[in-house]
Amino acid sequence: MDYIKNYIEENKERFLDELFDLIRIPSISSLSDHKNDMVKTAEHIKGSLIEAGADKALVFQTEGNPVVYGEKIIDANLPTVLVYGHYDVMPVDPLELWNTKPFEPIVKDGKIWARGADDDKGQAFMHIKAFELLVKTNNLPCNIKFMIEGEEEIGSPSLGKWCADNKPMLAADIILVSDTGMISEDIPSITTGLRGLSYWEVEVTGPSRDLHSGLFGGAVANPINVLSKLIAEMVDENGKITMPGFYDDVIEVSDEERKLMAEAPFNKEEYKKAIDVVELSGEKGFSTNERTGIRPSFDVCGIWGGYTGEGAKTVLPSKAYAKVSTRLVPNQDNKKIAEMFKVHFEAIAPKNVKVNVTSLHGGQGYVCPIDIPAYRAAEKSYTDVYGIKPVPVRSGGSIPIISTFEQVLGIKSVLMGFGLEDDAIHSPNENYPLKQFYNGIETISHFYKHFVEEMK
Amino acid sequence: MDYIKNYIEENKERFLDELFDLIRIPSISSLSDHKNDMVKTAEHIKGSLIEAGADKALVFQTEGNPVVYGEKIIDANLPTVLVYGHYDVMPVDPLELWNTKPFEPIVKDGKIWARGADDDKGQAFMHIKAFELLVKTNNLPCNIKFMIEGEEEIGSPSLGKWCADNKPMLAADIILVSDTGMISEDIPSITTGLRGLSYWEVEVTGPSRDLHSGLFGGAVANPINVLSKLIAEMVDENGKITMPGFYDDVIEVSDEERKLMAEAPFNKEEYKKAIDVVELSGEKGFSTNERTGIRPSFDVCGIWGGYTGEGAKTVLPSKAYAKVSTRLVPNQDNKKIAEMFKVHFEAIAPKNVKVNVTSLHGGQGYVCPIDIPAYRAAEKSYTDVYGIKPVPVRSGGSIPIISTFEQVLGIKSVLMGFGLEDDAIHSPNENYPLKQFYNGIETISHFYKHFVEEMK
Numbered sequence: 001m002d003y004i005k006n007y008i009e010e011n012k013e014r015f016l017d018e019l020f021d022l023i024r025i026p027s028i029s030s031l032s033d034h035k036n037d038m039v040k041t042a043e044h045i046k047g048s049l050i051e052a053g054a055d056k057a058l059v060f061q062t063e064g065n066p067v068v069y070g071e072k073i074i075d076a077n078l079p080t081v082l083v084y085g086h087y088d089v090m091p092v093d094p095l096e097l098w099n100t101k102p103f104e105p106i107v108k109d110g111k112i113w114a115r116g117a118d119d120d121k122g123q124a125f126m127h128i129k130a131f132e133l134l135v136k137t138n139n140l141p142c143n144i145k146f147m148i149e150g151e152e153e154i155g156s157p158s159l160g161k162w163c164a165d166n167k168p169m170l171a172a173d174i175i176l177v178s179d180t181g182m183i184s185e186d187i188p189s190i191t192t193g194l195r196g197l198s199y200w201e202v203e204v205t206g207p208s209r210d211l212h213s214g215l216f217g218g219a220v221a222n223p224i225n226v227l228s229k230l231i232a233e234m235v236d237e238n239g240k241i242t243m244p245g246f247y248d249d250v251i252e253v254s255d256e257e258r259k260l261m262a263e264a265p266f267n268k269e270e271y272k273k274a275i276d277v278v279e280l281s282g283e284k285g286f287s288t289n290e291r292t293g294i295r296p297s298f299d300v301c302g303i304w305g306g307y308t309g310e311g312a313k314t315v316l317p318s319k320a321y322a323k324v325s326t327r328l329v330p331n332q333d334n335k336k337i338a339e340m341f342k343v344h345f346e347a348i349a350p351k352n353v354k355v356n357v358t359s360l361h362g363g364q365g366y367v368c369p370i371d372i373p374a375y376r377a378a379e380k381s382y383t384d385v386y387g388i389k390p391v392p393v394r395s396g397g398s399i400p401i402i403s404t405f406e407q408v409l410g411i412k413s414v415l416m417g418f419g420l421e422d423d424a425i426h427s428p429n430e431n432y433p434l435k436q437f438y439n440g441i442e443t444i445s446h447f448y449k450h451f452v453e454e455m456k
Numbered sequence: 457m458d459y460i461k462n463y464i465e466e467n468k469e470r471f472l473d474e475l476f477d478l479i480r481i482p483s484i485s486s487l488s489d490h491k492n493d494m495v496k497t498a499e500h501i502k503g504s505l506i507e508a509g510a511d512k513a514l515v516f517q518t519e520g521n522p523v524v525y526g527e528k529i530i531d532a533n534l535p536t537v538l539v540y541g542h543y544d545v546m547p548v549d550p551l552e553l554w555n556t557k558p559f560e561p562i563v564k565d566g567k568i569w570a571r572g573a574d575d576d577k578g579q580a581f582m583h584i585k586a587f588e589l590l591v592k593t594n595n596l597p598c599n600i601k602f603m604i605e606g607e608e609e610i611g612s613p614s615l616g617k618w619c620a621d622n623k624p625m626l627a628a629d630i631i632l633v634s635d636t637g638m639i640s641e642d643i644p645s646i647t648t649g650l651r652g653l654s655y656w657e658v659e660v661t662g663p664s665r666d667l668h669s670g671l672f673g674g675a676v677a678n679p680i681n682v683l684s685k686l687i688a689e690m691v692d693e694n695g696k697i698t699m700p701g702f703y704d705d706v707i708e709v710s711d712e713e714r715k716l717m718a719e720a721p722f723n724k725e726e727y728k729k730a731i732d733v734v735e736l737s738g739e740k741g742f743s744t745n746e747r748t749g750i751r752p753s754f755d756v757c758g759i760w761g762g763y764t765g766e767g768a769k770t771v772l773p774s775k776a777y778a779k780v781s782t783r784l785v786p787n788q789d790n791k792k793i794a795e796m797f798k799v800h801f802e803a804i805a806p807k808n809v810k811v812n813v814t815s816l817h818g819g820q821g822y823v824c825p826i827d828i829p830a831y832r833a834a835e836k837s838y839t840d841v842y843g844i845k846p847v848p849v850r851s852g853g854s855i856p857i858i859s860t861f862e863q864v865l866g867i868k869s870v871l872m873g874f875g876l877e878d879d880a881i882h883s884p885n886e887n888y889p890l891k892q893f894y895n896g897i898e899t900i901s902h903f904y905k906h907f908v909e910e911m912k
Contacts, residue, residue, distance in 0.1 A: 208732030214853035218753030232688035276664030297674030306758035397670035
């Protein structure tokens with residue numbers, strides 16, 4: 001496969017220059033001031049797709065930011081790969097913590113430093129360059145489509161509808177995504193699972209006004225005491241969530257996959273040291289990686305009520321609040337869980353308070369089977385470049401749009417990520433190692449031929 | 457006792473004018489702008505004591521606001537009554553909620569409207585006028601001393617030391633205080649107990665920084681979840697505080713006193729309606745009044761941690777905090793309890809978090825036996841004026857200075873309060889019914905002769 005390495009070597013400076021042009025447009029999706037930058041970036045990507053060899057490329061308007069679509073159909077009978085990525089980036093504040101200007105990319109210490117260097121301009125652009133490589137060297141073995149959106153960092157509010165509206169155009173055998181990471185620069189991994197999410201705000205009301213804790217304390221239920229008790233009851237002494245029916249739809253992961261997952265290097269002492277805790281905890285019978293990867297969790301993300309200022313104020317407060325969340329695993333339905341919790345929490349509340357539960361947010365989990373052709377093809381591609389087989393990793397996080405693709409388009413996604421832990425995505429001094437950028441282009445370029453072979 | 461009624465009737469307008477002069481000085485102890493007003497008020501009270509018939513009256517400087525002392529010693533062999541009151545008042549904001557100007561007293565609907573009308577200028581001034589009545593009509597049957605402080609609303613920080621420094625001067629058989637209330641204008645009551653207090657801030661630290669709740673949730677202890685569990689464990693299903701040894705020093709109240717207490721009118725439905733709760737709760741085996749009066753309680757006064765803004769932010773926070781308090785009953789030592797809780801709470805905390813407990817505040821409880829001469833004298837005085845025997849009431853609140861008197865001076869206090877529930881002390885539109893003002897003077901005037909008789 002010398003044509004891959006050679007093409008990258010011959011064009012590496014140009015690839016970088018082109019990525020820098022893309023990064024320089026400050027496409028921050030959460031700030032309305034940057035509305036024009038979003039359109040400008042979308043047009044820029046459309047141009048890149050055409051130059052790379054797309055037969056057609058279009059900028060689709062949505063209710064939010066535009067989606068860029070491009071395709072090259074070489075034979076309707078061959079498999080089709082749909083590449084997903086996003087051109088929007090996170091805000092840059094606090095600006096004073098950056099060592100360089102976030103939208104003026106530079107290379108230093110073998111890394112690209114800029115907002116979007118990794119997430120996701122850098123990773124998405126690798127796909128455009130791999131596509132160019134395959135087209136220009138006459139090695140593209142299948143059809144390819146691109147959808148690059150501009151709203152991922154604000155929860156992809158327009159993309160689900162856009163997919164539904166353009167389903168025939170988006171028909172494909174697999175969706176290929178580079179918006180995640182790998183274990184380390186020497187240990188490739190593929191994210192095979194993402195957790196879903198349900199998130200609520202809980203309001204507990206005791207008396208209608210704050211009371212004197214001396215005059216009433218002991219005779220009137222205190223909403224903070226009650227809320228604490230309700231939260232405490234949600235998880236039992238074995239780390240199991242106590243809501244009846246909560247685990248009904250949880251798919252137990254096979255021993256085989258658990259064995260593969262366990263191969264991922266994990267240093268408990270380093271992990272504890274990194275977050276400065278002396279002891280880890282969680283559901284009995286599962287390892288740390290399993291607890292975050294294949295098992296649901298229950299976390300209170302915020303709590304407040306009563307007097308929180310300096311010193312001592314004696315008050316029996318009227319209200320207490322909490323933001324509570326569960327991370328869900330594939331096959332658990334976030335809408336079902338959202339309703340289940342509301343009913344359960346209101347049911348276990350004692351009559352001496354009023355409890356109100358509001359669902360704030362939710363998303364489905366996702367799982368990519370490790371025996372489908374696209375996964376096997378990805379596995380081989382990493383092996384070609386990194387010399388070892390990538391580890392399948394279940395991530396504890398959520399990328400809701402991935403499960404939306406499955407629901408709306410009926411297509412699985414393979415998450416070929418190249419980001420590293422140190423890339424500081426969403427933070428000041430985001431960076432992306434040049435090695436990962438070029439290795440990524442190389443790995444993706446290998447994918448297509450393996451995929452076509454696996455599909456035979 | 458026509459001389460009492462007659463003297464009050466003849467001087468009632470002047471009494472009111474004099475009280476208004478006292479109220480007009482805005483002696484807000486918590487605001488340093490009013491430092492001069494404190495001195496002015498102290499001097500004003502000194503003048504009132506001299507005019508009323510004191511042999512001597514002095515303004516004592518302290519590290520804070522001055523204390524006014526006055527005395528009339530008629531015979532060293534006769535009993536001595538020490539009257540306590542305070543001339544400082546609470547702040548007046550929010551000013552826009554007042555119907556009249558707080559320091560321009562007026563009479564409307566049979567009530568005096570002004571800051572301090574009840575708490576405590578109105579109530580303290582009744583004592584000065586009763587003293588005047590007894591002196592001018594030649595009916596003072598014993599020695600009388602006054603200590604009127606200017607820091608009660610900020611926790612009496614200087615008075616304990618001042619008492620210790622002036623112990624011989626303050627020697628007395630009983631302390632008489634009017635700074636509490638009675639059940640209603642037709643149902644007199646005497647506060648015979650005050651609860652003590654221990655108050656802590658609790659800090660629970662999980663990981664050293666906020667973590668992504670998806671990537672870590674389920675494997676790392678969440679400090680809010682843990683804090684909730686620890687709080688929940690503090691009180692059992694019978695409403696009993698679970699700290700080992702916590703009840704060791706609690707004195708069980710005699711059946712006789714519980715029977716007397718139960719005579720206090722209590723309408724459960726009205727009580728629930730007033731605070732808008734559908735069910736009351738608390739320690740099993742005790743009535744509502746007992747739960748706040750003779751039993752300790754455990755209340756969380758405030759709690760905070762994690763994300764408390766709008767919408768959903770998925771975070772596994774580093775820290776969670778709570779302000780927790782217990783109300784204590786007489787004979788429980790607040791310092792012992794403060795230490796007991798710290799040791800207990802840190803001991804029950806799991807190893808996956810760090811817990812830090814800081815004691816913020818504390819005060820001893822107080823109990824006035826109902827069989828001492830001064831209590832019986834007070835009982836008779838109310839009966840003289842209101843026609844029925846006052847009900848002994850254990851208040852759930854705390855007035856730390858009362859237990860300080862007992863500790864420092866070794867003198868019991870009798871709490872002859874005349875405030876009513878509607879007086880809005882500490883709130884906008886504070887008021888004090890004229891009827892209570894004059895009945896108070898009358899009741900206090902009766903007290904001295906009963907007291908001397910009881911002491912024989």
